[in-house]
Amino acid sequence: MNDDSRSRIMSKVRGSCAGNEAAVIDQAREALGSAPSAALPHTDTCIAFMTNVLRNQGTLDVAPDRSAAVKMIAQYVYQHYRSHRLVAGNDPRLAAMPWRDGGVLPRFGELEAGEQIALSYAQWGVAETGATVFLSGKHNPSRNNFLPEHHVVLVDADSLLPDLETLWQRVNASMAQGDRPRGINCVAGPSSTGDIEGQIVYGAHGPRAWHVVLLGEVSAEQSDTARALHAGE
Amino acid sequence: MEQHSQHFKENAARALADASAVAQRDILALFTPLMREAAVSEFGDFAALRDHVKKMRQHTLDNLDYYLARFELEATNNGNRIHYAETAEDMNSIVLDICQQHGARKVAKGKSMVTEETGLNDFLQRGGMEVLETDLGEYIVQQAGETPSHIVGPALHKTQQQIREQFLENHDLGERDLESIGDLVGEARTVLRDHFLEADVGIIGSNALIAENGYSMLVTNEGNGDLCANLPSVLIICTTLDRVLPRAEDATAIQRLLVRSATGQPQTCYTSFYSGPRRAQDADGPLETHIVLLDGQRTDILASDYSEMLRCIRCGSCLNHCPIFAATGGHSYGWVYPGPMGSVLTPLLTSLEASEALPNACTSCGRCEEVCPSAIPLPDMLRDLRHEQSVQKITPASWRNGLRLHAWIATRPRLYQALTGIGISLMHRLGGKKGGFSKLPLASGWTSKRDFPAPQGETFMRQYRRRSQSNER
Numbered sequence: 001m002n003d004d005s006r007s008r009i010m011s012k013v014r015g016s017c018a019g020n021e022a023a024v025i026d027q028a029r030e031a032l033g034s035a036p037s038a039a040l041p042h043t044d045t046c047i048a049f050m051t052n053v054l055r056n057q058g059t060l061d062v063a064p065d066r067s068a069a070v071k072m073i074a075q076y077v078y079q080h081y082r083s084h085r086l087v088a089g090n091d092p093r094l095a096a097m098p099w100r101d102g103g104v105l106p107r108f109g110e111l112e113a114g115e116q117i118a119l120s121y122a123q124w125g126v127a128e129t130g131a132t133v134f135l136s137g138k139h140n141p142s143r144n145n146f147l148p149e150h151h152v153v154l155v156d157a158d159s160l161l162p163d164l165e166t167l168w169q170r171v172n173a174s175m176a177q178g179d180r181p182r183g184i185n186c187v188a189g190p191s192s193t194g195d196i197e198g199q200i201v202y203g204a205h206g207p208r209a210w211h212v213v214l215l216g217e218v219s220a221e222q223s224d225t226a227r228a229l230h231a232g233e
Numbered sequence: 234m235e236q237h238s239q240h241f242k243e244n245a246a247r248a249l250a251d252a253s254a255v256a257q258r259d260i261l262a263l264f265t266p267l268m269r270e271a272a273v274s275e276f277g278d279f280a281a282l283r284d285h286v287k288k289m290r291q292h293t294l295d296n297l298d299y300y301l302a303r304f305e306l307e308a309t310n311n312g313n314r315i316h317y318a319e320t321a322e323d324m325n326s327i328v329l330d331i332c333q334q335h336g337a338r339k340v341a342k343g344k345s346m347v348t349e350e351t352g353l354n355d356f357l358q359r360g361g362m363e364v365l366e367t368d369l370g371e372y373i374v375q376q377a378g379e380t381p382s383h384i385v386g387p388a389l390h391k392t393q394q395q396i397r398e399q400f401l402e403n404h405d406l407g408e409r410d411l412e413s414i415g416d417l418v419g420e421a422r423t424v425l426r427d428h429f430l431e432a433d434v435g436i437i438g439s440n441a442l443i444a445e446n447g448y449s450m451l452v453t454n455e456g457n458g459d460l461c462a463n464l465p466s467v468l469i470i471c472t473t474l475d476r477v478l479p480r481a482e483d484a485t486a487i488q489r490l491l492v493r494s495a496t497g498q499p500q501t502c503y504t505s506f507y508s509g510p511r512r513a514q515d516a517d518g519p520l521e522t523h524i525v526l527l528d529g530q531r532t533d534i535l536a537s538d539y540s541e542m543l544r545c546i547r548c549g550s551c552l553n554h555c556p557i558f559a560a561t562g563g564h565s566y567g568w569v570y571p572g573p574m575g576s577v578l579t580p581l582l583t584s585l586e587a588s589e590a591l592p593n594a595c596t597s598c599g600r601c602e603e604v605c606p607s608a609i610p611l612p613d614m615l616r617d618l619r620h621e622q623s624v625q626k627i628t629p630a631s632w633r634n635g636l637r638l639h640a641w642i643a644t645r646p647r648l649y650q651a652l653t654g655i656g657i658s659l660m661h662r663l664g665g666k667k668g669g670f671s672k673l674p675l676a677s678g679w680t681s682k683r684d685f686p687a688p689q690g691e692t693f694m695r696q697y698r699r700r701s702q703s704n705e706r
Contacts, residue, residue, distance in 0.1 A: 005317040009474065010298065012532035016540070017298045025296045029479055032292060035285045035486035038499060039277035056502070090516065110517055113430050129500040141516035142463040146456050146503075164485040172481070175446065180311065182518050183463070184448070184506040191456035191502050193418055195370035195386055197393055198261060201418040204369060205425065206456020206503065 037163040038128050041229050045127045046218055049160050050226035052130025056189035057202060058210045060226075062218045067101045069215050073152055074102030076211055077117055080150060086117040087148070091139040093121050094154075110141040111148055118148035118207075122155040124170065125214075128163040129188050132212060135174075136183035145185050151207035153187070157216030234352050234380060236583055237567030241590035244565035254390065254562065261389060262559035268497025269550060269604065276493060286486050287608040290544040293478055294535065300444040300477045307447030308524055311509035316525045321351035324527045328353060328436065328469055329360045331523055335467050337362065337433035343451075343458035344368035345438030346384055346547060347527055348471050349569045350582070353436075365428050367457040369421050376403055382563030384570065385495050385549035390562055393417065425457070435461035435519065439472040440491065440546070441484040442524075448506040449524065450484045452491060454498075459505055468507075468519040474526045475535070475543040481506070487546055490606040494548035530582045539614055542577050544607035551601035551611060557594045566591060573601035573611045580618055585627055592618035653692050661690040 020028075040048040041055075053060050061076070063069035077086055088094045088106040099106055111118045120140060122132035132153045136142040145151060161167050171184060191206030202208060237244065249255060273279045293300055305315050318324035324347075332340065340362050348354070354375065357364045366375040370387035373396055374380065381387030388396070397411045400420055411417055437458050441450040449470050451458050462468055478484050484506075492498045511518035534543055552558045552572030563571035568588075570578045576591040592615045601611040622628045623636070642649050664670045664687030673685050691699075 005319050005323065009317050009319060009526075009528045009532060010301070012528070013301060013474070013535065014298045016532065016535040017296055019298070020296060022299065025299050028296075029289075029292055032285065032288050034482065035289075035489065036278045036281050038489060039275065052499075055499075113426075129504075131500065131504070136515060136518060138514045138516055142459070143517050146459045146463065164488070165482055168481045168485060172446075180446070180508055182508050182510070182512060182515055185459065186500075186504040187502070188500050188504070189502040192454050193369045194454075194496065195368070195373070195388055196391075196396055196414045196417055197257070198264060198386065198389060199414050201415050203415075203422065204418060204455035204457070205367065205422055205429070205460055 034165060037165065040127055040162070042225065044222065044225075045160050045162050046157055046214075047222050047226045047229070048127035048162075049125050049130060050214065050218075050223065051229045052127065052188075053125075053212050054130075054226065054230035056130045056210075057192070058130070058189055058212050061211070061213045062223050063213055063215050064217070066096075066215065067098050069154060069213050070097055070099055070102035070104060072102075072213055073119065073154075074104045076150075076152060077104065080209075081116055086119050086152065087111045087115050087144065088119040089121070089140045089144055091121045094119065111144045113147075116149045117152060118144040118150075119152045119154065120144055122153050123159065124167060125155040125160045125212075126162075126164060126167050126186070127160060129186065131186040131188035133167060134183075134185045134187065135171075135181040136185065137181055142183045142185060145187055146191075146206045148207050149203075150209045150211065151187070151190075152211045152213065154213050154215055157214055157218050234349055234569050236579075236587055238579055238583070238588045238591055240567060241565055241594060244567060245561040245594075248562045248565050249560065253392070255560075257390070257392065258559050258562055262553070262556075265497070265553035266604075269494060269553070270497075272493040272497040272499060275499065276489070279493070282486065282489060283606055283608060286490050286606065287544065289479070289483050289486065290607055291541070293483075294475070294540060294543055297474070297477065297535065300479055301474055303444040304442050304447060304477050307444065308442075308449075308509065309447070311447045312512075312522065313447070313509045314521070314523045316523060318525055318527045318529070321527070321529055324348075324351045324471060324525050324529075325353050325356040327523075327525050328471065329357055329362070331467065331469055332357065332362055332434050333360070335433060335521075337467065339428065339432045340364045340434045340436060341429055341432035341461045341465060342366050342371075343435070343437035343453070343461045344371050344387070345436065345471050346381075346569055347438055347473055347529075348436065349381060350529065351471075351527070353471065365425065365432075367425050367429065367461060368453075369418065369455060369457075372421055372425065373399065380564065381569070382571070383549060383552060384547055390564065429457075429460045429464050432461070432465040434467045434469060435463075435465040436469045436471060437461050439470050439476055439524075441487055442472065442477045443479075443481050443484050443506070444477055445480045446508070448481070448484075448508050450488070451505045451507065452488060452501050452503070453505075454496075454502045456503055459503055462505065462507055463518055466520045468510075468522045470507075470522070470524045472524070472526060473531055474528060475531050491546050491548050494546075494550040494604070494606040534581050537581075538617065539577065539581055541609050542574075542581065542614065544609055545574050545578070546607055547574075548606055550604045550606065554600040554604045556596055556598060556600075561594070566594075573615070574609075577611060577614045577618065585618065585622055585625060589622060589627055592616075592622065650692065650694050654695060657688045657692050658690060661688050663687075665690070
C-alpha cells in the first residue's frame with residue numbers, strides 16, 4: 001500500500017464527510033431500515049423457488065430421496081453424453097450418495113479442462129431469485145460452478161430460503177463463527193449473453209445448461225403448481 | 234482512454250448519416266425500456282426500493298471516510314492487499330507492477346469501465362502483457378480496435394454480420410459458416426476458454442465493496458468475470474472508492490435495482506461475493522488478491538455540488554431512455570461514459586472545456602431522472618454544468634450573448650409580449666397560407682429537416698386576455 005496516496009485520498013474524503021462518531025453513523029444507518037424484496041410468484045417458498053428456477057431457464061427434477069436423486073442425475077448425464085461420468089466436489093454429502101443405484105461414476109475433486117459435467121451440492125436455494133448458493137471451500141471448488149458444459153446442482157428442499165435478506169442472515173451467522181468463505185456464488189441459470197444485437201444466447205462462458213435436483217419432501221401438487229406458474233407466463 | 238468529446242457534433246452527424254446503424258439504435262431504444270418496465274412492474278414496490286437505495290447510498294457517501302476505513306480493515310483481514318491510486322496512471326502502474334512481480338505474461342480481464350477510463354489494456358500491453366477482454370461485447374470491441382458504445386452492452390453498435398466477418402478474419406479456425414448468433418457466441422467461448430485456463434492474472438471490476446465484511450460483489454451473466462476471479466493464481470480487482478456500501482444487505486438492494494434497471498432481468502445468472510485469496514482449506518481460488526481503489530477525481534466530486542453523481546450504479550438505464558443517446562449512439566460522446574450519466578461524469582472526470590458539447594446534448598425531457606435507480610437529478614446537473622460553462626466563458630460568445638439578450642427581454646414582460654406579438658403576427662401573415670416555412674432566418678437547423686409551422690396569429694397571452702375579458706362581460 002502506498003501510504004502517501006492513501007493519506008492524501010483519505011484526507012480528501014474526510015474533508016467532505018461530517019466526521020460523526022461510529023455510534024451516530026450506525027444509528028443513522030439502522031434508521032434507514034431494510035429494502036423491500038421482490039414479490040414472490042407464490043407464497044409457498046418451495047413453489048416460488050421452483051418457479052423461479054424454471055424462469056431462469058434451469059431444468060428441474062424433484063427427488064424424494066437420495067436414491068431417486070442419483071437415478072435422476074444418471075438419467076440426465078446419460079441423456080446428454082451417453083455416459084455415466086461426472087465430476088463432483090469433495091462434499092461429504094456427495095460422497096455419501098448411493099451412486100451405485102444409478103450406475104454413476106463420479107470423480108471427486110476439481111473439474112479439469114475437457115470434463116463436461118460437474119455436480120455441486122448447494123448450501124441453500126433462494127426463492128426470491130431462484131438461485132442456488134455455494135460457499136467455496138474444501139468441499140466445493142468454485143471452478144466446478146463455472147467451468148463445466150453442464151452444471152448439475154443438488155439442493156435440499158429444507159434448505160430453501162425465502163429472500164436475499166434471509167440468505168445473508170445465514171451467511172452472517174456462519175461468519176460469526178469464524179468461517180468467512182473465499183467465495184459466495186449465487187448461480188441462477190445457465191450462463192447467457194445478449195451482447196450481439198441484444199439476442200439472448202445461453203452458454204456464454206459458464207455452463208450451457210443448469211439442472212437443479214430438489215431433494216426432499218415436495219408434493220406433486222407443489223411441483224405442478226410451479227410448472228403451471230412458469231408455463232402461464 | 235483518449236477523449237474525443239470535443240468532436241461530439243461531428244461524431245453525431247457521422248452517426249446519424251449511417252442509416253442501418255440508426256435503425257439498429259431505434260430498435261434498441263424501443264426494446265430496452267420495455268424490458269426494464271416489465272421487470273420493474275413485476276417487482277412489487279420498486280419506488281420504495283429506489284427510495285431506500287437512494288438514502289442508503291447518500292448515507293454512505295456522507296460517511297465515506299468511516300465506511301472506507303472499515304472496508305479497508307476487513308478486506309485486509311481477509312488477506313487482500315489494498316492499493317490506493319490517485320490517478321489513472323497510478324492505477325495502471327500498480328496493476329503492471331503486480332503483473333511483473335509475478336512474471337505474468339497473460340491477463341484475462343472481466344468487464345470494467347474503470348479500466349476503460351484508465352486505458353489499462355494499452356498500458357499493460359506496452360508493458361509486455363497479453364491482455365484479453367473476456368466479456369463477449371468487450372472482446373468483440375477489443376478485437377475490432379474500437380471502444381465500447383454502451384456501458385452494459387459494449388458491442389451493441391455492431392451487427393451480427395459485422396461480427397461474423399470479424400471472427401472469420403481474426404480466428405484461424407478454417408472453413409465454417411457462423412450463420413447464427415449462437416455460432417458466434419460458441420466460437421468466442423471456444424477461443425477464450427484456453428485463455429482463461431492459461432492466464433497468470435485475472436482482472437475484474439466490482440459492483441459493490443461491502444464495508445462490514447470486506448467482500449466485493451460481482452454481478453454478471455456470462456460467467457467470464459467469475460472465471461477470471463477463480464482460475465488465475467493472481468486476482469486484481471480494479472474499482473473506485475465510491476463503490477463502498479455499509480452492509481451485505483445493502484449490496485443486495487443494489488443487486489435488485491441494478492439488474493432490473495440494466496437488462497430488465499429479475500436477477501443475473503451469477504452474483505458472486507469474493508473475500509480474498511485462497512485459504513489453506515480451500516480447494517481452489519487465487520493465491521493472491523489485490524484491490525486497487527482509484528480516486529480519479531471522485532474525491533473532488535464528493536466535495537462538489539455534484540456529489541449525488543457518485544450514487545450512480547452504472548446500470549445504463551439513463552442511456553437506454555435518452556433520445557440523444559438513441560439518435561447519436563455511444564461513440565459520439567467521445568469517451569468512456571456516454572448518455573446522460575456520461576454527460577455529467579465526463580466533464581467532472583476530465584474537464585468542462587474538453588466536454589463542452591456534452592451537457593448541451595440534452596433535450597431536458599427528464600426521462601433519465603425518472604428511470605435512474607439512484608434518483609440522481611441528471612437534468613439539473615446538466616443544466617448546472619451548462620451554467621458553469623457559461624460563467625467560465627467556455628460556451629461560445631454568440632450563444633452567451635444570445636442567452637443574455639433573451640434573459641433581458643424575458644425578464645421584461647411587457648416588452649417580451651410586445652415583441653413576441655409582433656413576431657407571431659408577422660410570421661402568421663407570411664406563412665399562414667402555406668401553413669409553414671421551409672426556410673427561416675436563424676432556424677436553419679430546424680428547417681433543413683422539416684417545415685417550421687406558421688403560428689395561428691396571436692400569442693397565448695393575448696388570447697388569454699381577450700377570453701378573460703369576454704368572460705367578464
